[in-house]
């Protein structure tokens with residue numbers, strides 16, 4: 307994977323856009339918001355504005371008030387153009403929506419602020435920002451800015467690649483006019499089987515959102531050291547390519563020892579650089595049978611992401627991720643009734659008394675992508691990995707790589723389900739914790755990327 311510069315034959319419709327600015331949806335479907343303008347911004351009519359503003363969605367337009375509730379401006383589409391080095395503050399931004407570590411925080415942003423009114427009368431709050439500035443925030447939001455520089459460089463390259471790939475996909479969908487409102491949620495359903503997965507091209511008023519659905523982007527608040535800035539500057543314009551095309555460089559928190567294939571989480575297709583690898587220095591034996599899955603998940607093999615050293619973890623993971631203590635191997639236990647209630651709430655189906663939960667298809671990392679739940683009223687099969695995680699937890703299970711132990715009561719009904727599980731996230735592509743540990747062990751960014759994305763190379767495209 308050598309680096310090659312000046313090559314610009316990648317055929318990207320979005321290359322111009324990718325080289326300049328990106329539109330990030332920070333908050334959506336808002337009826338009102340309080341925003342702090344730190345410094346001077348210019349409104350659509352050239353008027354200067356600063357200080358605290360209150361934004362409200364009214365019947366047919368967005369109204370901007372100052373602190374004293376005087377109307378300052380109104381319209382359907384209002385741009386606050388950044389005059390120099392101003393920033394703006396949003397309060398109560400929800401992050402990691404739907405996961406157990408969800409929380410709200412105050413965030414500060416560079417670039418322009420754009421408010422767009424949705425037809426049904428809510429507001430999308432959008433940040434338009436230079437791509438390279440966006441990346442500085444992403445890598446320090448996804449991981450901690452104290453992480454080793456070679457890891458942050460690897461992350462900058464995959465976050466840039468992912469973004470450029472996602473923008474190209476979005477354009478392709480728009481060009482072929484295939485886009486439907488719920489295009490992102492690919493769902494096939496018959497009465498007994500639901501297969502669902504979520505794509506990125508769902509956003510209409512902006513390119514990417516600021517949460518885990520796309521990439522975490524939490525403004526400039528998290529950039530506490532020079533490292534993320536240095537990592538982005540030192541890799542400026544460099545992306546991961548395969549056969550001359552920018553890679554769809556996926557990543558997740560911890561693979562659990564073996565990375566997963568693309569099709570376990572998304573479309574049924576093989577992406578050659580997103581194949582399963584052993585996340586360590588040993589050779590690789592994929593999980594093929596239920597017996598393999600059990601012995602793999604119930605063991606603690608050597609792997610880069612098998613790390614117990616809290617100090618090392620603290621250097622790599624953001625503070626709110628540190629709270630998830632066991633991610634390499636973990637357990638969840640439910641009383642049968644509790645799990646029946648969760649499934650009913652999450653799926654909308656009353657399956658009756660659950661009699662068995664049975665994995666039907668697994669990927670090579672042990673992640674289940676087709677699961678059967680047999681109940682007295684109904685038996686249903688669900689996939690793919692994220693939907694399985696969503697159905698089996700009040701929030702989301704950390705991963706779908708699990709084996710289930712059914713414990714029975716005296717009447718022969720199931721009393722308790724215990725999930726013995728591995729990994730955190732979909733496991734496809736780069737394992738963030740594993741990559742951080744590799745960097746701590748002295749591996750270079752190129753070596754880390756070659757490990758997780760076999761057959762790829764680095765190219766400087768702008």
Ligand SMILES: [Zn+2]
Pocket residue numbers: 506509514515516517519520521
């Ligand atoms: Zn998104």
Ligand SMILES: [Zn+2]
Pocket residue numbers: 560561562563564585609610611612737739740
């Ligand atoms: Zn791993």
